[in-house]
Amino acid sequence: MAKLLRVNLAKGQVHYEDVPEKYRLLAGRSLTSQIVLDEVEPICEPLGELNKLVIAPGLFAGTRCPNSNRIFIGAKSPLTGTIKESNAGGTVARKLAKLGIKGIIIEGKPASDAWNVLVIKKDEAILVPSQELVGLGNYKTMESLHESYGAKVGIMSIGQAGEMMLSAASVAVSDPDGLPNRHCGRGGMGAVLGSKRIKAIVVDDTGADDAIAEIADPEGFNEVCKEWTKTLAANTVGLKNFGTTNLVNPINAVGGLPVKNFSQGSYDRFEKINGQALAAACIGNGGRVGHACSPGCVVRCSNVYHDKDGKYVVSAIEFETVALFGSNLDIDNLETIARLNRLCNDYGVDTMDVGGAVGVAMEAGIASFGDEEAALDMVEQIGKGTILGRLLGNGSTITGKVLGVTRVPASKGQNMSAYDPRALKGTGVTYATGTQGADHTLGNGLPGRFGVDTNSKDQQVEISRKLQIMTAVVDGLGLCLFIGPMPPTMDTLVKVFSKYVGKDITLDELLERGKDLLRVEMSFNKLAGFTNADNRLPEFFSNEPLEPKGVVFDITPEELDAVLNF
């Protein structure tokens, strides 16, 4: 039987609990959000004793379901003040599933300032004092922990940013190479872990049973998954070859690529930072594309970037990182972008919030757009903990406030992902109305989806609603979003989930699970004081036409209020 692992820092206790029946079919985001709603005081201080950090693998982690070994972290966010969930690939989810751990709840305020590592093995789960790791970045932290606990353990850790409780701090998750390249990046989950004085979580599944998931019809389940694995691999060849930077071309083409702090929508040098350029650099310098970020991944959108001297830099460079550290700063040099990415991974901060913050700082005149050395210096200051560094590590909203910039591309305190809402209106609707601040992974209205023109407002409210619900279905089962939160995937998931529970469920029932998850999150936010007035985008998106398409964000307040009215 799966268990919940509860870590109480106030008492210094770690113990297992049975899983309540109501949580049995929840996992990933549906479990983290439900526990946060059930156990966290909505108006609590996010970095105080009343917040809790909840970690949960996907429902199908450890099974033959493709892209199912995903790890989810939830809490009240210090960045947005809303409920939050952030997920990543890596090696931890599968190991937790093998150990029969359905969720980890980290709660309470530590009695002392001393730091700990939570070590989870087959027969024990303990807090180990770890003062020697304090001040280390994620790369050295994981290296040290691999030395202590073996090369095969899975690790989650925070860098200096999480220790400083910067509100854009991430939680790093070890990738199949044992490196901290996968991040639960959004919403400051690393700051919450830092507030609990947990530097890392080590998961060792040695000796664990492989019979993990409680599948009612294992044979039928495996059959459906086998079939799906083939079609999924066939449908995601672009991601495998070019990674998520495959999006540079189409996003630039619709005029939605952020340039110079969201002041233009297409970049004259996009071909220097697009998927083709990145793949050529990865392969040319001795890195690779088609890298899997977690066991069981068939999409393989990750890549490994080496510098021009052939030295390993980072894995994986994502579209959002390329856009927000690249075109958004007028930087067209992939090598510099890779170094910025590496720094963020090391310090443990979200590349989107920091890229956005550096853009705002450049608009404030702290440095010029295009100044690569200044960008590197600014991000290095996060690791050093200077005042400017801490400012940037708190994201673009705080940075704008302190530096007197009102053109801040954020919603509910969180920087937008690399899709300008004026040119990608469905994504804009999601930024405004999503339960977790501006986040494309809540429902991304990409060009081509539903065959509409994303520059036009036509159908965009409905599209955002559909995508938010289907995304909640995917997240709520704890799967990787790159299976595609779209109708064909829903049909597949009906089959997979039916085999898992041993009875035929309908598409409507599946979608209702997504709606239920959104209802849970909206309930928390309402109790935390959020209203429709918070579901708006900054004024400049309505007032400043975005070139070259000349578009503004023209979804009305009334239309926004109708998006999640269920």
Add this chain to the structure above:
Amino acid sequence: MAKLLRVNLAKGQVHYEDVPEKYRLLAGRSLTSQIVLDEVEPICEPLGELNKLVIAPGLFAGTRCPNSNRIFIGAKSPLTGTIKESNAGGTVARKLAKLGIKGIIIEGKPASDAWNVLVIKKDEAILVPSQELVGLGNYKTMESLHESYGAKVGIMSIGQAGEMMLSAASVAVSDPDGLPNRHCGRGGMGAVLGSKRIKAIVVDDTGADDAIAEIADPEGFNEVCKEWTKTLAANTVGLKNFGTTNLVNPINAVGGLPVKNFSQGSYDRFEKINGQALAAACIGNGGRVGHACSPGCVVRCSNVYHDKDGKYVVSAIEFETVALFGSNLDIDNLETIARLNRLCNDYGVDTMDVGGAVGVAMEAGIASFGDEEAALDMVEQIGKGTILGRLLGNGSTITGKVLGVTRVPASKGQNMSAYDPRALKGTGVTYATGTQGADHTLGNGLPGRFGVDTNSKDQQVEISRKLQIMTAVVDGLGLCLFIGPMPPTMDTLVKVFSKYVGKDITLDELLERGKDLLRVEMSFNKLAGFTNADNRLPEFFSNEPLEPKGVVFDITPEELDAVLNF
């Protein structure tokens, strides 16, 4: 007939308008808040084109009513996000009243980055380019403007903080000595003025008619005011002799004086910074007490502080400044406190928000409590516009967020005044539920008021409600709060207002005016997205007993929600 002066920066136009009938009996805070509700989009960016700054003198400004020459500024606050009003004495209100100006509305986004001074004379009101003043503090700004426009003009101006749009930036108002010592300090009104690129407002009442107020029964009005003037002077001798620092002793005695970032409630060296010590220093060094901050003031709580060499430093040193820069930072040296006060007046920032922010920065380890030179250096950085300086100039909430401090003594983004809510629970209730963030001037439950023990929660909800309503009556007539927002004053105001309007109004009708003003402000805040969830104090006030009295803030959420339920 009184007029409204509208300044539209987008069009570069200044023009007069008739006063709508519904505004006829509104003035001060009741006029600023009503216009803000009527004209400002509640969810607008406070430093953007949609916010408006409204300036209004009191209803009785220019009359023989004591303490009536008060100036009020309202807008949506960049500090709190709520509606905001901040008022001061000084020489401007009376001159505006003499010129027949009931209110000034400053709106729109300036077409260029160029700065202007708004010059108001009897026969013209114009925007005068003033690039030469940019970068100057308030002292040099006013000195320069007096040179240009004469010694007798009244001036409002912003310093470097307002230019940088720091959200704790104040608007300085010239005192009877022509110096920028009176401040509309709270809520960042200086940042809003800075966002409009208005460096100063010069008011020259030369040639203006003295027949200003529209009093229905001038004789009866003057008679009531004459009588009131005598009793008011007799009842405020303590304020005249010791200024507002008269409060150090009683606030320390009830254990509510902030010490080391609100971690203790009484200060072992309080006698080095109390009213007696300040009066002795003022008089001993060639300054004075009993100074009037505005014409017609009979309370005379202001003082003039000279340093040990007899050189002028600042006027007036207030209780809240002494407490937040003194005991709150463990600084017991009045000379240092005076210098900190002078710096804040010069840069144009609120001493409460900056004092609170420096306390938070000291808790973060940026400097040690008690380090006077470090405190001076930190505040000087505001004027220099360093990153740390800009951080502090945005107040304690942002400072705490960036530096990772959760013990931040603030509500809705605004630092508490110098009254710990655990020991002064009525004031605490006001901090939580007030329409403008933590602000004692919304309803201050001082020891002695209503004869209750402020350490006990008994009656404190009701007391806060009464005080908030009576304060709204006083502010809504545009009078100085030191007439006392208490029942005897209400009885006097019934008489004064009756004579003004020429018919007998009742006490209930007067109090209803206060409630109406609060309703206006609550309406705006509701539209701006505020809910009861925002009406709470930080957790540590409930969890950390405050020594020496061992008290916590124990007013329940339900009790808080009942405070302004009308």
